[in-house]
Amino acid sequence: MRGNADDDEDLVEDHDAEHGDEYADPETYEEDPSSSYADDADDADDADHGDDGVDGVDAYDGGGGDDTAGANPDVFLDVPTLKVDEIDLDVEDLRAHVSLRAEVLDLLRLNVGADVSLGRVHLGISGVEAQAQLTVRLHHVAQIIDRVLTTLDRNPELLHELARGVGSAVQDVGLGARHAVGEVGTGAGRAVQEVGRGAGTAVQDVGEGAGTAVRDVGQGVGSVARDVGRGAGEAVQDVGGGAGRAVEDVGRETGRTVGSAGEAVGDTVEGAAESVAGAAEPVADVAESATGVTKAAASRPARAPRTRRVRGEDGKLPARSGRPRTARKPEDPP
Template sequence: MPGDQPDVFLDVPNLSVDEIKLDVQNLEAHIALNARLANLLSLNAGADVGIERVNIQIKGVKAQAQLIVRLDNVAAIIDRTLTTIDRNPQILTRLLDSVDRTVGTVGGVANTAIQPGGVVDRTVGTVGNVANTAIQPGGVVDRTVGTVGGVANNAVGTVGNVAGEALKPGSVLSSTVNSLGQTVQRVVDASGNIVERTLDTSGKVLSSRVVQKAGSR
């Protein structure tokens, strides 16, 4: 494109006036052209002239005028953009992929969080594991021995197993009081099993269960 050709050019090659009287109100000139190519290119160029009111008196006027608006530069920019995309189609592919990945990421975060093994699942699982471990034989609760009634342990193993004299049949390993005022004891029965039994305030056994068999120690 020749450098001496402007996009908008007003040419008045010949003008002669014997007498001219001109009254113009609200003369506006705009250059505008809206050209858009996806999200890659947006251009505004063009020409727009508006006059609200003109009062002109001319005597003996000879004039020539030419208004030239060239859009070759705009067309060249669009052409270069299309040519670049045509030669490098991965530009559009990457642009569309970036949008797809953005939407996919938002949905993927929530989906992954609620899937098995996700953040929510692991959090609940961890809390459950802690509670489950605590109530298992040898867990935190099992290893915490109450002192109500003056019962004491003779010895405690590294895995929470009671050793020595405490494992004799009839030995009371622990004694606590629950929220209902009932006494919860762990004792060794005649077979060597550790039994958890619940007693009322009069000492009557309400329930009992084996929490650790003799052969598992």
């Protein structure tokens, strides 16, 4: 700010040289500033808030609005004289927040506020004289709130309606929670019921399958035993039939063999008789031959007994021993 003041020093001196006579002796205000400003404020308030603005309030409180209008304002700012020779303002970031908030349940909401925000502002002012007055009256806000409360006092059914709305909301929440819990319980019961049904069905199916398997096994065993009995009976029948057929065939063959044997015996006996008849003829020849042989044997010398050859360990027979043979004279035929 010092640098800015040095820059504006020439401007201030020129301004004082030109208008030095005017601001050397400022005017004096003979009237009382407070009284004049108060009268002006009352006139302005009456002009701004005429009969239209306070009729409802006056009708309610019986003309109390005039007393309120004449009372001291809630906010009063009076600047009778302001002279500025030099102002140098450098603001990076300035925020001002003034707020008034009034709420009465859901019936009334008042928000009065001012929000000022500045960012990097450079202001240079030299030789300024000003007169200002600020009057802020909030009695109408208080009257509005008072009237709302009085209305609620005279009409308590409004509170019942508001409470009924809150109760309905709570009831709806409770009903929703109860329905949710009921649905959860119903779903859980259905799930358990379905599980029980599934388990019962599974056990029933297992029992039916086991019974069917046992019945099938019994039927299979019975069929096998019946088939085995039938096969055994058929086998015994076939064996008996085969044995009977074999005996019959044996009997037949035996009869045939006996017949053939009888025929052969007959033929043999007949042939034997013929042979005997034929054999009687050479008996004389045999007798004659025997007589000749006896004679020859009587004339031959006695032979030595023959030794028997025994095989050796190698399995070969030993060689025959040489012996002299006598010359045999040819015999005359009989």
